[in-house]
Amino acid sequence: MARHLYELCGADPDRVFSPFCWRSRMALAHKGLDFESIPWRFTETDRLAFAQHAKVPVLVDGDRTVADSWTIARYLDEAYPDRPSLLHGRPEPYRFVAAWNDAVLQPGIARLIVSDIPPLLREAERSYFVASREKRFGMTLDQVTADREQKLPAFRATLQPLRLALAHGPFLGGDAPDYADYIVFGSFMWARSTSPLSLLEEGDVVLVWRERLLDLHGGMARRSPCFGA
Amino acid sequence: MARHLYELCGADPDRVFSPFCWRSRMALAHKGLDFESIPWRFTETDRLAFAQHAKVPVLVDGDRTVADSWTIARYLDEAYPDRPSLLHGRPEPYRFVAAWNDAVLQPGIARLIVSDIPPLLREAERSYFVASREKRFGMTLDQVTADREQKLPAFRATLQPLRLALAHGPFLGGDAPDYADYIVFGSFMWARSTSPLSLLEEGDVVLVWRERLLDLHGGMARRSPCFGA
Numbered sequence: 451m452a453r454h455l456y457e458l459c460g461a462d463p464d465r466v467f468s469p470f471c472w473r474s475r476m477a478l479a480h481k482g483l484d485f486e487s488i489p490w491r492f493t494e495t496d497r498l499a500f501a502q503h504a505k506v507p508v509l510v511d512g513d514r515t516v517a518d519s520w521t522i523a524r525y526l527d528e529a530y531p532d533r534p535s536l537l538h539g540r541p542e543p544y545r546f547v548a549a550w551n552d553a554v555l556q557p558g559i560a561r562l563i564v565s566d567i568p569p570l571l572r573e574a575e576r577s578y579f580v581a582s583r584e585k586r587f588g589m590t591l592d593q594v595t596a597d598r599e600q601k602l603p604a605f606r607a608t609l610q611p612l613r614l615a616l617a618h619g620p621f622l623g624g625d626a627p628d629y630a631d632y633i634v635f636g637s638f639m640w641a642r643s644t645s646p647l648s649l650l651e652e653g654d655v656v657l658v659w660r661e662r663l664l665d666l667h668g669g670m671a672r673r674s675p676c677f678g679a
Numbered sequence: 680m681a682r683h684l685y686e687l688c689g690a691d692p693d694r695v696f697s698p699f700c701w702r703s704r705m706a707l708a709h710k711g712l713d714f715e716s717i718p719w720r721f722t723e724t725d726r727l728a729f730a731q732h733a734k735v736p737v738l739v740d741g742d743r744t745v746a747d748s749w750t751i752a753r754y755l756d757e758a759y760p761d762r763p764s765l766l767h768g769r770p771e772p773y774r775f776v777a778a779w780n781d782a783v784l785q786p787g788i789a790r791l792i793v794s795d796i797p798p799l800l801r802e803a804e805r806s807y808f809v810a811s812r813e814k815r816f817g818m819t820l821d822q823v824t825a826d827r828e829q830k831l832p833a834f835r836a837t838l839q840p841l842r843l844a845l846a847h848g849p850f851l852g853g854d855a856p857d858y859a860d861y862i863v864f865g866s867f868m869w870a871r872s873t874s875p876l877s878l879l880e881e882g883d884v885v886l887v888w889r890e891r892l893l894d895l896h897g898g899m900a901r902r903s904p905c906f907g908a
Binding site for chain 2 (some may be wrong): 610
């Protein structure tokens with residue numbers, strides 16, 4: 451049965467960098483499900499019309515089409531109940547992890563790396579990306595990330611909830627990873643795929659945890675195109 | 680069967696204000712379990728020697744003694760599996776809610792209200808409290824909370840993860856409250872029990888949620904001694 455994941459990529463089709471697509475990519479690997487990645491780029495909304503959705507990720511699993519990373523995670527647990535669980539039958543507490551990620555971590559990373567993304571895009575997508583993000587931030591992208599080395603300590607301070615949670619086990623999911631890990635890891639993969647900036651310091655348990663995630667599922671994430679470490 | 684919850688209180692034994700005790704108090708109410716509150720004050724460590732623990736909450740449930748709010752929540756789910764669940768058989772994702780609460784929300788509230796607490800304590804506890812907190816903050820408690828009205832917007836901005844999570848249902852637990860709600864609510868009850876400062880603005884979904892929690896379990900939290908609204 452054919453299984454396709456439509457994922458956001460840059461000019462290089464192997465450089466998949468959307469944090470939401472990384473959630474779904476890791477979720478599929480967690481379930482042990484093979485899939486073919488279908489490169490998709492900003493502005494190609496027509497190509498997703500079949501899914502009645504304007505954004506990736508979109509999963510086509512045989513005759514089922516599922517859009518949106520959250521819906522994909524729930525679908526995978528329902529369709530493959532005998533495989534390792536992502537949400538353990540109760541998505542509610544994972545909503546808070548996603549809320550923290552979307553309200554704090556992802557915007558925090560964006561302010562450090564957003565200017566690194568345009569050079570990775572084709573011309574058509576670059577124009578769209580720069581215009582939409584400049585509008586969102588109210589300044590040029592270089593202005594957003596100016597003096598970013600000086601902003602790193604404040605960014606790292608916002609990761610304290612991760613450190614406290616990881617004091618109880620190697621993964622946010624406890625002894626084994628679950629969807630909480632993939633939500634947060636998706637944001638770090640977004641940064642790793644697009645920017646040379648080292649977000650995390652040596653000795654930080656969040657870095658140790660990220661390395662652990664990079665090694666999961668045969669090192670799938672570690673092999674993905676990135677900059678530096 | 681006698682059930683006793685040792686709880687931190689001020690000079691007024693009815694003014695229970697520890698955020699961790701409030702977690703256990705709400706957890707017991709969630710389970711529909713009656714209990715007698717045993718007032719306990721800072722420095723009365725001898726009175727907890729039987730529990731081999733130096734802090735409250737401590738629950739004595741018949742012949743079982745359970746210390747620490749997290750352990751109490753797990754114990755209640757195990758001992759009363761037929762009552763409404765707190766952690767739904769999987770504590771791990773609730774660890775992150777607690778981590779965010781302990782790293783962000785509780786310190787944020789402390790910086791706004793800590794100077795309101797000493798007048799509520801007896802002389803013996805007041806000396807201990809002021810000395811230990813001044814040492815922690817490296818300044819007087821009045822200095823910690825100086826200009827607090829001006830600090831409120833920044834504090835309220837840190838609540839954004841709660842707002843995103845509450846977009847999906849009336850409680851962090853979804854359609855019904857669970858331990859995620861009680862973890863966060865405990866911090867708000869700490870503030871409500873000790874300070875006249877209004878942490879939340881009209882129109883904030885976090886305020887609407889807090890009102891919902893105040894009404895739960897027959898309005899137990901709403902009836903507790905507080906200042907203003």
